[in-house]
Amino acid sequence: MFGKQMFPGGVHPHEGVGGKAANQGNAIREMPAPRRVIIPLSMHIGAPARPVVQKGDHVLMGQVIAEAGGFVSAPIHASVSGTVLEIGEAQMPNGAIVRAILIDNDFRDEWVELHPCGHPETLTPAEAQQVIREAGIVGMGGAAFPTAVKLTPAPGKVIEKLILNGAECEPYLTADHRLMLEKAVEIVDGLRLVMLAFGVKDAIIGIEDNKPDAIAAMRAAAKPVDGIRVQALPVRYPQGGEKQLIYALTRRVVPNGGLPLDVGCVVCNVGTMYAIDQAIREGRPLVQRVTTIGGLVQNPGNYLVRIGTPVRHLLDACGGLRAEAKMLVSGGPMMGQAFNNLETPVTKGTSGIIALGADSLDPDEGPCIRCGRCMRACPMKLLPVHMDHFIREFNYNEAERLGVMNCIECGACTYVCPAKRLLTQSFRMGKKVITARRKAAAELAKKEKEEAERERAAREAAEKKEG
Amino acid sequence: MQAKWTIAPAPHVRDNVTSRRIMIDVCLALAPAGIMSIVYFGAAAAGLIAISVLTCVLTEYLYQRLTGAKVTVGDWSAVVTGLLLAYNIPASAPWWIPVVGGVFAILIVKQLFGGIGSNFMNPALTARAVLFISWGSIMGAYPATQLMADTVSGATPLALLAEDASQVNLVDLLIGNCGGVLGETCKIALILGGVYLIVRGIIDWRVPACFIGMVFVCYLFMGGFDLALKEILAGGLMLGAFFMATDYATTPTSVLGRCIMGAGCGLLCFVIRAFANYPEGCSFAILFMNVATPLIDRFTMTKHFGEVKKHG
Ligand code: SF4
Numbered sequence: 138m139f140g141k142q143m144f145p146g147g148v149h150p151h152e153g154v155g156g157k158a159a160n161q162g163n164a165i166r167e168m169p170a171p172r173r174v175i176i177p178l179s180m181h182i183g184a185p186a187r188p189v190v191q192k193g194d195h196v197l198m199g200q201v202i203a204e205a206g207g208f209v210s211a212p213i214h215a216s217v218s219g220t221v222l223e224i225g226e227a228q229m230p231n232g233a234i235v236r237a238i239l240i241d242n243d244f245r246d247e248w249v250e251l252h253p254c255g256h257p258e259t260l261t262p263a264e265a266q267q268v269i270r271e272a273g274i275v276g277m278g279g280a281a282f283p284t285a286v287k288l289t290p291a292p293g294k295v296i297e298k299l300i301l302n303g304a305e306c307e308p309y310l311t312a313d314h315r316l317m318l319e320k321a322v323e324i325v326d327g328l329r330l331v332m333l334a335f336g337v338k339d340a341i342i343g344i345e346d347n348k349p350d351a352i353a354a355m356r357a358a359a360k361p362v363d364g365i366r367v368q369a370l371p372v373r374y375p376q377g378g379e380k381q382l383i384y385a386l387t388r389r390v391v392p393n394g395g396l397p398l399d400v401g402c403v404v405c406n407v408g409t410m411y412a413i414d415q416a417i418r419e420g421r422p423l424v425q426r427v428t429t430i431g432g433l434v435q436n437p438g439n440y441l442v443r444i445g446t447p448v449r450h451l452l453d454a455c456g457g458l459r460a461e462a463k464m465l466v467s468g469g470p471m472m473g474q475a476f477n478n479l480e481t482p483v484t485k486g487t488s489g490i491i492a493l494g495a496d497s498l499d500p501d502e503g504p505c506i507r508c509g510r511c512m513r514a515c516p517m518k519l520l521p522v523h524m525d526h527f528i529r530e531f532n533y534n535e536a537e538r539l540g541v542m543n544c545i546e547c548g549a550c551t552y553v554c555p556a557k558r559l560l561t562q563s564f565r566m567g568k569k570v571i572t573a574r575r576k577a578a579a580e581l582a583k584k585e586k587e588e589a590e591r592e593r594a595a596r597e598a599a600e601k602k603e604g
Numbered sequence: 605m606q607a608k609w610t611i612a613p614a615p616h617v618r619d620n621v622t623s624r625r626i627m628i629d630v631c632l633a634l635a636p637a638g639i640m641s642i643v644y645f646g647a648a649a650a651g652l653i654a655i656s657v658l659t660c661v662l663t664e665y666l667y668q669r670l671t672g673a674k675v676t677v678g679d680w681s682a683v684v685t686g687l688l689l690a691y692n693i694p695a696s697a698p699w700w701i702p703v704v705g706g707v708f709a710i711l712i713v714k715q716l717f718g719g720i721g722s723n724f725m726n727p728a729l730t731a732r733a734v735l736f737i738s739w740g741s742i743m744g745a746y747p748a749t750q751l752m753a754d755t756v757s758g759a760t761p762l763a764l765l766a767e768d769a770s771q772v773n774l775v776d777l778l779i780g781n782c783g784g785v786l787g788e789t790c791k792i793a794l795i796l797g798g799v800y801l802i803v804r805g806i807i808d809w810r811v812p813a814c815f816i817g818m819v820f821v822c823y824l825f826m827g828g829f830d831l832a833l834k835e836i837l838a839g840g841l842m843l844g845a846f847f848m849a850t851d852y853a854t855t856p857t858s859v860l861g862r863c864i865m866g867a868g869c870g871l872l873c874f875v876i877r878a879f880a881n882y883p884e885g886c887s888f889a890i891l892f893m894n895v896a897t898p899l900i901d902r903f904t905m906t907k908h909f910g911e912v913k914k915h916g
């Protein structure tokens with residue numbers, strides 16, 4: 138119904154100066170380490186990590202400086218060798234201030250002793266989860282969900298298919314593209330090891346067909362391995378959305394409120410898989426990542442960056458910003474976060490830092506002309522125009538009935554709206570309100586239940602006494 | 605240096621299509637039919653079009669100024685209404701007809717219901733209907749084109765078709781050398797404009813396709829191919845199907861809804877033309893479907909992606 142390998146809806150966002158075209162030919166270069174790294178303790182989804190070093194401690198590169206704060210969490214490792222300056226604060230791209238470990242670099246890059254896995258091809262699922270967890274690996278496409286948790290199926294669920302996300306559908310970003318070109322063998326090796334550990338027979342690597350060189354490189358690397366297929370996908374945002382990718386590659390539909398594992402799938406970003414390979418083969422924890430620096434910078438490029446490097450350092454290394462730059466975004470322009478603090482560090486989920494010009498500033502909102510474009514663009518087949526209408530009337534119940542909670546905040550509706558309405562923005566806000574209400578309602582219900590329970594107990598006790 | 609960077613929620617890129625760009629495209633698409641009307645009906649046509657557009661724009665401007673609302677005449681939507689209204693008036697109408705119609709369309713039908721996107725009936729069509737009811741003899745007079753042979757002067761092809769299909773020449777219908785209101789006569793110009801809008805992605809091809817297809821099929825059963833072909837080329841059908849049944853504000857937003865809109869218009873148009881002995885059924889068919897639009901929208905809501913039975 139939606140043509141070959143297509144999910145419903147979607148858009149073709151355009152790019153400006155310093156976009157993919159300008160950057161995809163730039164090989165990955167190592168970014169010189171900064172004088173000081175600022176490593177946030179919550180750069181993943183889940184509980185913040187707990188620091189295990191103190192001010193003044195000398196740390197080696199790759200040493201654990203904070204341990205996972207819970208099951209859904211990830212440990213954090215030093216990305217330079219040097220001295221812990223303090224356990225202070227960092228401002229994240231979303232503006233939040235979080236605890237962070239600041240390390241002064243001694244520029245010696247002394248590594249801790251690494252422990253490569255002795256039997257990489259015969260790992261048990263538990264061993265693989267442990268390696269991945271201990272290496273601090275989280276989803277590197279941007280979501281930063283702890284990968285070991287993703288690879289821990291709930292009882293009764295099995296991983297049937299591993300899906301590798303090489304779509305990189307966001308404009309401007311080329312980090313995954315470069316990684317697939319330069320590290321195809323390692324990525325495929327990582328995938329193979331995970332397949333072996335979890336007994337998965339079938340893996341699909343999805344890549345948008347605007348990267349024919351990456352498709353060729355990955356095909357060549359995957360050729361000798363059984364069960365891995367590289368699938369070219371049409372260019373269409375948000376092709377890399379988890380649910381969209383699964384549908385495009387397997388025709389399976391993740392039920393609302395469900396997880397990919399409900400349809401037997403686990404989706405990993407190609408960068409994450411590279412990190413997994415490094416962890417298993419070399420025992421390396423996640424201390425650096427490939428990040429695209431693009432848009433209105435003097436010299437766009439793809440860099441191997443230490444986690445915790447302040448954006449100011451990156452921009453300086455790229456020759457600074459162009460005069461027209463008006464906005465800094467962490468991630469891609471469709472879903473990335475605009476920030477204004479140049480001390481914001483690169484985190485495990487920072488796929489890119491891009492500078493955008495005046496045409497990225499929000500134009501004036503006009504009245505909706507009911508053109509229906511937003512509905513056609515929505516990859517979740519929602520009705521943005523109607524949901525927006527209700528949210529602006531504070532009628533959250535009606536918005537919820539229309540499915541606003543299934544909105545993946547992809548930005549496609551806002552992108553196409555000719556009246557320039559802030560649709561995605563309105564849904565993000567609405568979802569927050571609804572989530573808060575649900576939580577409040579659940580708490581209230583819990584309290585009432587406890588109350589009733591207590592009353593009943595008291596009554597029973599009283600009856601017993603009387604009896 | 606710090607506060608220099610703008611903070612805003614994503615997304616940070618926008619398509620360059622704007623409401624204004626869409627309205628200008630509609631005006632462009634309407635232009636060929638307007639030019640042909642001047643060719644056929646002379647200066648009178650040019651005057652009526654100018655008066656109608658001016659009235660609509662001015663009414664919108666004054667209303668917004670007086671009520672302190674944001675002035676939005678720059679979005680070109682009032683120009684579209686003005687053109688459509690003029691195209692629905694016969695060339696013989698006096699100057700005040702488009703003035704009354706324009707004020708009614710913009711003030712009553714559009715602005716009092718909340719402005720662009722909020723009106724539930726097509727302003728130009730509603731104005732036409734009101735003018736028709738109030739001044740039927742003026743609105744119902746269809747002067748002959750300047751190029752027409754005297755023999756058929758005044759009679760619209762629809763009236764002729766109702767008597768005998770062979771009286772009507774297919775080529776005259778296509779090029780518009782026949783009686784009718786200003787903008788509806790030249791079918792080639794209208795189809796050209798409609799195709800332009802479809803190619804530009806501004807209107808959904810399904811609406812005109814279902815609309816015209818439905819009328820064609822109905823007449824095919826009733827009177828055969830020749831009649832069906834001529835019926836779809838006669839009267840305001842092309843103008844209505846491409847430019848009025850596709851009006852964003854007053855037609856359904858979903859794909860299925862739009863098919864229903866088109867087919868519904870077609871069916872009603874056929875019924876009114878064929879059985880109510882009222883050849884100009886097209887406008888009323890569209891207006892009726894406008895009113896039904898909220899209902900259609902409600903019943904054609906699609907399932908969300910993921911709203912499925914759990915995978916086995
Ligand atoms: S942001 Fe939400 S409503 Fe808008 S297109 Fe994406 S999923 Fe649909």
Ligand code: SF4
Nearest residue numbers: 505506508509511554
């Ligand atoms: S795209 Fe914008 S103008 Fe068009 S229907 Fe949606 S909200 Fe309204």
